[in-house]
């Protein structure tokens with residue numbers, strides 16, 4: 226099934242109307258959220274990225290079981306995909322429970338980085354939403370530090386409930402369902418601003 230459902234980076238709405246909203250999930254793991262959002266939003270094109278083969282198989286199982294036609298899979302690292310997507314083509318981005326890489330010497334492996342944010346700023350439409358969830362407070366602080374200093378993004382939270390409450394449209398992921406009782410994940414939502422591009426270097 227994979228060749229049939231593999232994403233075409235140059236044509237993210239391939240197979241649907243050109244004005245179809247496109248949502249991107251980075252690191253979909255077991256594909257619970259990807260498949261759940263695709264079922265709930267049949268008029269949206271979902272592109273899921275996951276290099277882990279077992280996750281890709283789960284996504285294809287979900288696509289087959291629900292007879293989905295609105296999902297495409299990128300079965301590799303998201304970063305080359307981001308480089309190939311057209312400007313301003315993505316309406317929502319989900320990064321749910323990314324690997325926290327807690328050791329300082331591994332922080333450079335974190336998917337939320339200045340470079341990834343520059344790429345997201347280019348491919349996201351003005352007004353598009355970026356949702357990042359984490360249960361790791363150190364990574365939560367890192368995410369806020371990097372996104373808030375980026376000129377293309379604005380944190381949409383007005384109150385503590387906006388980042389502690391699970392968003393009503395969220396679909397629980399496998400990683401999230403394994404969290405220890407008492408650990409509170411953060412759901413951080415940002416807007417792609419109308420202005421602002423890549424950061425100034427330096």
Ligand SMILES: C[S@@+](CC[C@H](N)C(=O)[O-])C[C@H]1O[C@@H](n2cnc3c(N)ncnc32)[C@H](O)[C@@H]1O
Pocket residue numbers: 251252253254255274275276277280301302303304320321322323324336398399400401
């Ligand atoms: C901790 S798991 C969370 C999976 C899923 N989002 C969940 O909540 O159950 C992080 C996932 O991100 C994927 N990942 C890591 N780096 C990635 C990258 N550069 N591009 C795409 N996916 C990546 C991993 O393979 C892994 O499945």
